[in-house]
Amino acid sequence: MKYFLTLLILSLIFGCQPEKEDTEKPKVVFVIGDEEYRSEESMPMLAKILKREMGAEISLCFSVDSAGYIDPNRLDHIEGLEALKDADLMVMFARFRELPPEELKYITDYAESGRPMVGFRTATHTFLYKNDTTQKQMNNEWPTKVFGQQWITHHGHFEDGHGKLTEVSILPEADTPILNGVEPFEAYSWLYHVDGGDWKLAGDSKPFLEGRSLKSNHEMNGDLDKYPLTNPVAWTKTYTGTSGKASRVFFTTLGHPFDFKIENMRKLALNGIYWALGHEDEIPENGINAELTEPYEPNNSGFGNEFKTGIKPILIP
Template identity: 30%
Template sequence: MKKLNVCMISGSFEYDSRKSLKIFQKYLAENYPLIETELIVYQDEDDNPSLRILESTDVIIIFTRRIRISGENLERLQEYCQTGKSIIGIRTASHAYENWLDFDTHVLGGSYQGHFGHGPISHVEILESQIEHSILEGISNFDAFGSLYKNPSNAADTTTLMTAKTNQGHCQPVTWIRERQVGESISRVFYTSLGHQDDFHISSFLQMLANAIFWTTRQ
């Protein structure tokens, strides 16, 4: 495996994304030494740290919520997403940027329409048809925390890997992939609507994110 440069972008304050991504950074450092990570942290919704690092990034991991990105940095992000490079979105990435509202539909292939409310644990299950997928290697079904997101009409070119169901009977896709045509290139995209703080203490969740890095980068 070649060295991979991973850029993590934190800006989901409700879910303490900085702390959660640092947990994932530590997991990668302990298990995958050839993955080098850089963490960019937004201090508030109007912060605008440089995204120049995207020029040398192999995969971007976005965990932000309604950030008002603008100017040169918005251009850099949009350019990155049009190069065919790898993209991973976590939870609030479905509404990551207030200045780029169609990032969810255009890039992730999602259809975020709110959530079912706080409280109930979701029972996450691997779709039987996808059990052999490399992203799910070493993964078991698990219970996840946080509200269940509604994504009722994802893009036709997405493939759902996992669904989650609450005790109230609500069931939604929570993990999917997409091979997105970008000019003459194919960009591999992974998204999960999971990502509550407690999810980052679940080994299957961390392993799934690591596997997603390898799948999106074709390693």
């Protein structure tokens, strides 16, 4: 009788214990510093979906002015990069930054650590150190070895934001869960050249999406032997830095602010993040739920004061 009473008491005690919190939720840090493509709007939108779907801990690092307002035109500062020290994933959407050494080190230390990375569009030219010769390798060499290519050229802006410029299709040999639920679509992004002519994707890059330029300056100039109308727009690769551990890398050259209005683009981005984190088994056949958490109406791409002013960095609890 005492034995059964003891079992009953233990079952009541342990049965009433609250479930342990899942402490394995990844920490994802978005590095946002691009003065052309409104990454200050698209990346927080993606981050909110990621928070809803994965429960990830999110840090958003923006270029800000001296008063703390988001200013993508400020090239020499991105706030909050220390979050990369214990991050599980770095998502990079930056363009031609010239960060001071102490800020740059957070990014390069992360890249060398063997942890995964995701890059969007202008991450092929994340940095531009014009005068500091000690950092010249960051301009072209670094993005090539880490993400797969440097800045080369594109097929032309044309109707920026007022028409779709790239037809996106799935390569026949493609076999990756990043494509789950992703159908061919037309993107607002003008096609970047990353492969063909004198250029090749670096390392073990494996393209799985191809873009076809619907309007092309290079076609008009008779340069298609150097810059063909079709080029990879998404790939995976690895990067092995000084840690000796291979990082998973997902990259796409798409990223016009209006591209992210398209569900297929959002699925591609979210699936890529899951894959980079090693959570590919969690990607359903129809892809990660890419339904928006709130209306997404970004400003169009463009330089100067085309971004929404007077906005301070947001926190995603």
